[in-house]
Amino acid sequence: MDNSIEHIALLLAAGAGTGVLGALLGTGGGVFLIPILVLGLGVPMHHAVATSLISVIATSSAVASGNVQQGPANMRLGMTLEIATALGAITGALTAGWLEPRMLEALFAITLIPTAVIMWRSATRRRTVASPGADAPSRGAEPSETRFKSPLEGRYHDAALGREVVYRVRRLGAGLGVCLVAGNLSGLLGIGGGTFKVPALHLLCGVPIKAAAATSNFMIGVTATASAFLYFGRDEVLPALTASVVLGVLAGSAIGYSFSRFVGGALIKRLFAALLLAVAVQMLARIWTGGG
């Protein structure tokens, strides 16, 4: 690994850029970081995946430290689902160890396509002040003797709505299934998995979108950890490269979150959804033509 100041500065900038994008677009940043490392900086795929996983741990820990104390993250639900995601992540990381880099690149490129579609569609979804069903108080959700100790119950104060939101989790089994797959993708491809988990928590399990996003972010750090150690053990974590990127991502995320309220989300999401699609095509073309 080239430890020159110029190379480290380049990696810091790459990390910062993906950190800003991740914060503005509400993603973990791995979908941008890996193409930048692989296509832009020539980093081998397994090393890029390992770097991305550790970056996800960093940003997730930094962001979750705020959400856990203040708000909507449902730690009980998140921990319950984490059984499935951690299991999926470990099997994903073990699988990655058996795959050729080109196969891993191809799988990553293919995963970018539904990610781009989800990002595009999230840009066109209208935000409602109160959406019936998921955000409305559910029957029997009044404070009980159990004091919300079950992972199937949750509450948080929504400042935008000006009231407490109480909800009950549905279809926990289906949620566990989606989390198993999302964890597997995370361990295999170095992404956070939130792009798949948040819609699943909201649409399948009936968790309000804010709580779903916060709970997913609470989880992805643990999920990434479950697989990161396996990459570390295979010497696929390049310390100087990973350190530079992680520091850049942390700084970029902080900047991105500071500016996120001033930036219009829909247009940026559409632009980057289109960019992700273009990147997916480029990666697949590169593999098809035998490049890299």
Add this chain to the structure above:
Amino acid sequence: MHDEERRPDRLGYLVHLILLIGVLASALLLVVGLLLAHGTHEPVRQIGRLVARAAAGDSGAVLDVGLLVLMLTPVCRVAVLAAGWALRREWLMAVVALTVAALLVVSVTLGVG
């Protein structure tokens, strides 16, 4: 405020502290490691030897320790939640968290022995 209502804030606050301290400690080690960066990196996977080499100023080892601190932060978070729920006698959640912790221990063992 009743003691039971205060408890979720305490556990959440403890988790918040662990995450914050873990990220900051890791970031500090990574900055120091990058500033020291020189020579080639020889992977060391025994924690004791790794820490010893980091203490001796080996930049690669300092970076590895910084990355391990970052990777262990979520593990600590799970352990604290397991203990917190057990102390509150929320046995179901304590078992859930211990299950997750066990999976993470498997991963740590496979990775760094």
